[in-house]
Amino acid sequence: MDPLLSVKDLKVYFRGDETVARALDGVSYAINQGETVCLVGESGCGKTVSALTILGLIPKPPGEIAGGEVLFRGRSILNLPEEEMQKIRGNNIAMVFQEPMTSLNPVFTVGDQIKEAMLVHEELSEQELESRCIQLLKDVGIPSAEERVKDYPHQLSGGQRQRVMIAMSLACNPDIVIADEPTTALDVTIQKQILKLFKKLQDTREMAILYITHDLNVVREIADRIYVMYAGIIVEHGQRQALFGEARHPYTMGLLASLPHRGKKGSALYSIPGTVPDPAYKPAGCPFHPRCEYVIETCRREFPEMCDYGDGHLSRCPVLFVQKSV
DSSP states (O other): OOOSSSEEEEEEEEESSEEEEEEEEEEEEETTTTOEEEEOOTTTTTTTHHHHHHTOOOOTTHHHHHHHEEETTTOOOOTOOHHHHHHHBBBEEEEEEEEEEHHHTTSSOOHHHHHHHHHHHHOHHHHHHHHHHHHHHHHHHHHHHHTTTTGGOOOOOGGHHHHHHHHHHHOOOOEEEEEESSTTTSSSHHHHHHHHHHHHHHHHHOOEEEEESSSHHHHHHSSEEEEEEEEEEEEEEEEEHHHHHHSSSHHHHHHHSSOTTTTTOOOOOOOSOOOOOTTTTTHHHHHGGOOTTTTTTTHHSSSSOOOOSSOOESSSOOHOOOOOOO
């Protein structure tokens, strides 16, 4: 079966007066119907840029799609006219952004903002719109939905505002929801509620979710498959059990090692040395080599190819692959 959404060798650059920032440098990943795929990595690695590119929201200039393609149900959507892209955006592919207070309009009620997507894509009476809005608010777990539909964003809590954002993304029953760090600004209790909500909605609506995050604890709970990003490339991909059970790339191993471990109170948290390279000044060879404890001279010269461990587990580290094979 072909994937619902495929991103193939995607390259997105941002041009300055004297520099070119290679935000995405040949990224490939795929999402199947009904599954949750997590895109993981530190801030600045290109996760959000890839999501915005899928939806045709990269500003041009300074952004430039330098190569690759995005296929939705086998159809190329990367260079569609804006009128065609509007038919897909919100209707087939929807997005939940990280911070609802900057995404929700403070001068419109939440009901009016949920209705907006439906008005663009469907012909419904005012009564039907109102009924759908109330039902959506109920679906995402907002109590007293009949009253809340008339509220403004500032009248809701942070968790309720994020639920409104999810309701907006579901308004037209999309095939895929892209969730960009949707729980980062929420406390742990509300975060767990939102994650359970995503799972419940996915089960009832059979939609796919592309979940963008740097939080591996979230990934452990919800992912079917995981793509690990670093400096604009995919460095590892596999099923959740494979990556958490035996990571095959030094960067993934470092991310897992940095997680707090129960029973080790008082011990210092591990952190990967160094920083993510500036996308305008990436090192030659493997972009992770300045921070890698397994680095050899070849890593400094040659860009690494993906190594196949079987069962869809791929890693862009030939050094560990050779060690495993010996």
